Amino acid sequence: MHGECTMRTTLAMDGAVEMILEKAISLGLARSKTDALRMGVFALNKEYNLVKDFEREKVEQKLRQEETEMRKKGRKYLTEEEALTKYR
Numbered sequence: 001m002h003g004e005c006t007m008r009t010t011l012a013m014d015g016a017v018e019m020i021l022e023k024a025i026s027l028g029l030a031r032s033k034t035d036a037l038r039m040g041v042f043a044l045n046k047e048y049n050l051v052k053d054f055e056r057e058k059v060e061q062k063l064r065q066e067e068t069e070m071r072k073k074g075r076k077y078l079t080e081e082e083a084l085t086k087y088r
Contacts, residue, residue, distance in 0.1 A: 011037075 013021060013033070021033045030036035044050065051057050070076060 021030075021036045024030040024036040024039075025032065030039055067077075
């Protein structure tokens with residue numbers, strides 16, 4: 001599918017949202033409420049083009065996390081020159 005990531009969330013649904021989820025299941029559009037919600041998220045992305053390139057965004061997210069961790073530890077990325085110095 002699209003670069004899977006796992007997020008566990010508990011949601012309480014009632015009213016119109018619950019009715020829509022149940023209808024999606026009863027019509028065979030989705031196997032479960034979770035599937036119906038997942039379909040809704042992808043429809044939201046399609047409508048508003050929130051994430052254009054899943055793979056690129058995931059890499060950028062990982063780099064931001066890595067930079068944050070390095071800053072916390074007082075480290076920085078080596079420049080190309082610094083990295084190659086020990087091999088010359």
